[in-house]
Amino acid sequence: MVWLLGTPLFLFAQESEELNTDRPTRAQSPAVIPRGTLQIETGFEFQKKHSEAGDQKEYLDPTTLIRIGILKKMELRLNADLKKERTEALAGAESKNKLGFNDVMVGAKVQLYEGKGAIPQVSFLGNVTLPVGDKEFRPPHAAPEGRLLFSSALSDKVELQYNLGYRKHRDHEEYRGEALYAVTGDLKLTDKLTYFAEIAGQKPHLGKAEHLADMGFLFKLLPNLQLDVIGALGLNEEAPDYFAGGGITWRIPR
Secondary structure, three states, rough: OOHHHHHHHHHHHHHHHHHHHOOOOOOOOOOOOOOOOEEEEEEEEEEEEEEEEEEEEEEEEEEEEEEEEEEEEEEEEEEEEEEEEEEOOOOOOOEEEEEEEEEEEEEEEEEOOOOOOOOOOOEEEEEOOOOOOOOOOOOOOOEEEEEEEEEEEEEOEEEEEEEEEEEEEOOOOOEEEEEEEEEEEEEEOOEEEEEEEEEEEEEEEOOOOEEEEEEEEEOOOOOOOEEEEEEEOOOOOOOOOEEEEEEEEEEOOO
16 A cells, blocks of 8 residues: 555656646647656546427546557547436426447547747647447447647746647537637646636537637646646537536656
8 A cells, every 4th residue: 555655656756748638628739748658638527408308418427538658749549438418308208318438539649840939839630439339429430530739838827729620520310520629728827726718619511610618727736647627608509508527637657
């Protein structure tokens, strides 16, 4: 037991590069984790949306991303969520529950340009959602996704991250293409505490866009152990009414 408690402190003492995560925001950082390291980002998320048919609640618990640094400017990524959907129908109709694995993805992030200050760091993120998991959630075949990731350091305490992308995605009963965007501002309050605010959305092919705004905090317990919390509100009728979540990131050094 003493060894288990002491191990994290020993490992963290070896960590030299700053921890950078891709959760809990919709925007993904262009930063690539160091070569030879493993980073686990996991947590939970709950969202609710009201419609004429009733209330739809969605739980992702856990939602997990595993990042593996294989080259100086490239990482491999594995993602899977355990998803539960509950539709609470209006009077006279039966409520429905669905449970299964969702968004089982493999992919890679490649740094294209290091950037400096306001000149952005640039990376490309490519994922493929596999046709595995619960039949209620999985795509009919492999579904590609690509994003350009940007980050600009506006000062020692302020950073701006922004993404543009496109994916093939199954949304309830429909399988369609979607354009994606996200813009996040980070404000470093202390060495351990960071505040963020974000605007994000998606526009399906032949459908209406949905937009949301979120905010939250990142708290660094140790150099490679971080907690996060997030809350969001939908900005239009197509978006969820709200969502909330939290999680933890742990980088295992080489």
